[in-house]
Amino acid sequence: MLEFLTEFPDMSRRDLRDFKLAIDGAFRDFSRANGEAIEGFFDPLLWFLIWLEKLLVATPWPFILIIVAGLAYLGSRSWKLAIGSMLSFALIGYFGMWEDTMSTIALISVATLLCVAIGMPLGIWMAKSDRVQSVITPILDVMQTIPIFVYLLPVLMLLGIGKVPGLIAVCVYAMPPMVRLTNLGIRLVDKDVLEAANAFGANDKQKLFGVQIPLALPNIFAGINQTIMMALAMVVIASMIGVRGLGIPVLQAIQNQYLALGFMNGLAIVGLAIIFDRVSQKYGKRLQEHRGGHDHG
């Protein structure tokens, strides 16, 4: 009796083993049967990513510097930020990290696009229905907390190592803020404003695109910003499954205690993060001011 209380009545070791083997076996059969089809499904994404990476690497560096400065200025309308961005890219190139940085930018851009393309509609759907919200919220919790290699293993078994599994790893981790903040932004839109829109006879589509999304933009931009930040944080993890970029030298540095190499590549990731962060934040703020001024004026 006492033994029953002190020893948890767990599954016998043999059953547990059979249970685990059965799951692994079922997954293996699934992967054998459907692996190629699933790989084929993701191929367009892979081609796009490879195309973008090749384009960035092949573009002469002065153009990239000008584009970076131009985008930073367009986003932030701040000369300081534009020149700062250009300078940090120049430094990255000077220290021999240009190609890795281009690969990383390609991955982050595609990941961000993908996260926005999936995350925003999900967030809108969540905002429309409490039931959807109650289902999606725990899924987002799982996505943000589950140890990465737990879900990466089956992904690797299906797709092999390389860019697409890397992209999936990044998006699973980086998409939740996009979904959450879109949902929040739309839910926070003033009820009175919506009532006014109703009074003018706006239909659902007009309300969504004319009122809710524009008013939620600051939150949505905060979501995009968070997504970019978290995607950059995943660069090293993506490199652990064979994605080229700034993560590979970081891994090398960690294995061999190369302090300088680690800091250089780590700081390059930070540099990218700060540029993306400041520019997208400024852009979001500007959008808000512009919107605010317009509404009252």
Place this chain on the structure above:
Amino acid sequence: MKKLLISAAIVAGASFGMQGQANAACGEFQMSDMNWPSATLMANVDKIILEEGYGCKIELIPGATTATFATMNEKGEPHVAAELWTNAVSVELEKAMDEGRLHSAVRGPITELGEGWWVTPGTLKRHPEFKTVLDILERPDLFPDKEDPSKGAFIGCPAGWGCQLSNQQLFKAFEMEKKGWVLVDPGSQAGLDASMAKAAQRDENWLGYYWSPTAPVGKYEMALMDFGVPFAGAENWDGCIAVGPEKCADPKPSAWTESVVQTIVTPEIKAMSDVMNYFGNRIYPGPIMNGMLVYMEENQATGPDAALEFLEKHEDIWTKWVSGDVASKVKKSL
């Protein structure tokens, strides 16, 4: 009175055993129980056979390569390291052997071990014409890279590992880029394992770096390829291939350097000729060892569990290591 007689008989028997049998030579000693599966299996098998068959008393001491070697070298304890990869400590080991502080009981306690380039069994079945790495290198089209299918993918060693440099240099030495190959960095051991597992499970062609004895090699029945060229000398390997492309620009093609694995013992053990005999005979065939590693992984078996499994399942192998007398004693104890 009767009791006294019995205990006297026991004492007499015991002391007779002490003098007449292996016990005379074998006392208490320590064996290193190293922290990877094949080494812990070997240590536990040794413990059972030496305790039951030879009457030794053995304590297993956990440890890793460098720490174990250091304490054996400095303090003479533990007395036995069953599976010591001596490439990492070759200079100190040579010195210790010259000075008689350490001895090698057997070189290569597991056959077919070491690093190299492997292919999936399906690759060889479909292409029996592949005899060596050189044959494979002519056919990059059979190993298409996912990101650039016009090239063949060779899966190298994860970023930052010592073998990354050796693989980069061999890639260069065999002129693989010119032959239409790319060197894929799997990024981590998880990446390397997954890449191999995916190819093996789907019966695809795969060429990459790995090492044995390991569970994945056993599980997927990976085949180690002959390089098709001889080992091109220690100077080329240690002075060029192992140091990487930044420090040496002209590596010569070479087979992989031999991984020296030995059972290392202290002088106390060397004095016991029957124990030394046992160690000398105790050679695990590579495929059997890999099979045991698969068993250990699938059952999450500990060293002692796996040792019992080995002694029960592979009697034909271990009974050849010992005399019939010892074998029957060990069998009785199982």
